[in-house]
Amino acid sequence: GEDVEQSLFLSVREGDSSVINCTYTDSSSTYLYWYKQEPGAGLQLLTYIFSNMDMKQDQRLTVLLNKKDKHLSLRIADTQTGDSAIYFCAENSSGGSYIPTFGRGTSLIVHP
Amino acid sequence: NAGVTQTPKFRVLKTGQSMTLLCAQDMNHEYMYWYRQDPGMGLRLIHYSVGEGTTAKGEVPDGYNVSRLKKQNFLLGLESAAPSQTSVYFCASSYTGTAFVYGYTFGSGTRLTVV
Numbered sequence: 001g002e003d004v005e006q007s008l009f010l011s012v013r014e015g016d017s018s019v020i021n022c023t024y025t026d027s028s029s030t031y032l033y034w035y036k037q038e039p040g041a042g043l044q045l046l047t048y049i050f051s052n053m054d055m056k057q058d059q060r061l062t063v064l065l066n067k068k069d070k071h072l073s074l075r076i077a078d079t080q081t082g083d084s085a086i087y088f089c090a091e092n093s094s095g096g097s098y099i100p101t102f103g104r105g106t107s108l109i110v111h112p
Numbered sequence: 113n114a115g116v117t118q119t120p121k122f123r124v125l126k127t128g129q130s131m132t133l134l135c136a137q138d139m140n141h142e143y144m145y146w147y148r149q150d151p152g153m154g155l156r157l158i159h160y161s162v163g164e165g166t167t168a169k170g171e172v173p174d175g176y177n178v179s180r181l182k183k184q185n186f187l188l189g190l191e192s193a194a195p196s197q198t199s200v201y202f203c204a205s206s207y208t209g210t211a212f213v214y215g216y217t218f219g220s221g222t223r224l225t226v227v
Contacts, residue, residue, distance in 0.1 A: 031212070033215050041220055042116075042202055042204075042218035042219050042220045042221050043155075043204075043216070043218045045214070045215040048213060048215060050213070088154070088155070092212070098143050098206055099157065099160065100216070102154055102155045103154060104152065104153065104154035
């Protein structure tokens with residue numbers, strides 16, 4: 001079955017760039033997502049990318065997609081303490097199921 | 113404000129008690145979902161619904177029941193709570209078709225403790 005893998009933790013210094021990585025196994029993935037979960041809150045959609053794109057940029061966020069290696073990354077430029085959260089990667093195939101597969105989430109810790 | 117509303121936000125149950133978690137959305141979404149989130153386990157799908165009057169099992173459905181009598185509401189029931197059901201429960205909803213690109217809208221969660 002489909003699987004989405006992420007590392008569990010990432011620690012960065014304020015002002016540095018953060019890169020959160022994700023790998024997936026479903027080659028028919030159509031949409032890939034990054035969600036952010038702040039403490040005590042639900043998940044919030046950060047950005048998405050279609051499988052026919054290589055890169056998407058949105059202000060401080062850059063999403064890179066390597067379809068050959070089935071690798072997705074989220075880069076946060078100039079990371080701030082407010083970026084501390086859990087980041088979930090998710091993928092959805094084009095097979096008609098509207099049920100994405102989520103990774104286990106990466107806890108981003110930003111320290112001064 | 114448009115979105116997904118979950119009630120209650122917190123609850124403590126004794127083993128064997130029952131309760132119902134309510135999820136309401138005002139975005140006219142077709143699909144609705146219930147997930148549980150446990151440390152180190154990520155999100156696990158309990159049940160979902162593709163439309164009013166329909167429900168389906170997810171990854172971890174045992175011990176839970178659901179109903180979707182109205183399009184905007186999705187109820188999650190625990191008939192006889194067990195300590196293993198201590199978790200944070202999230203409801204989500206989404207469009208279907210090409211609009212699914214906009215992903216899920218999540219509620220803020222219900223923190224349930226079973227003692």
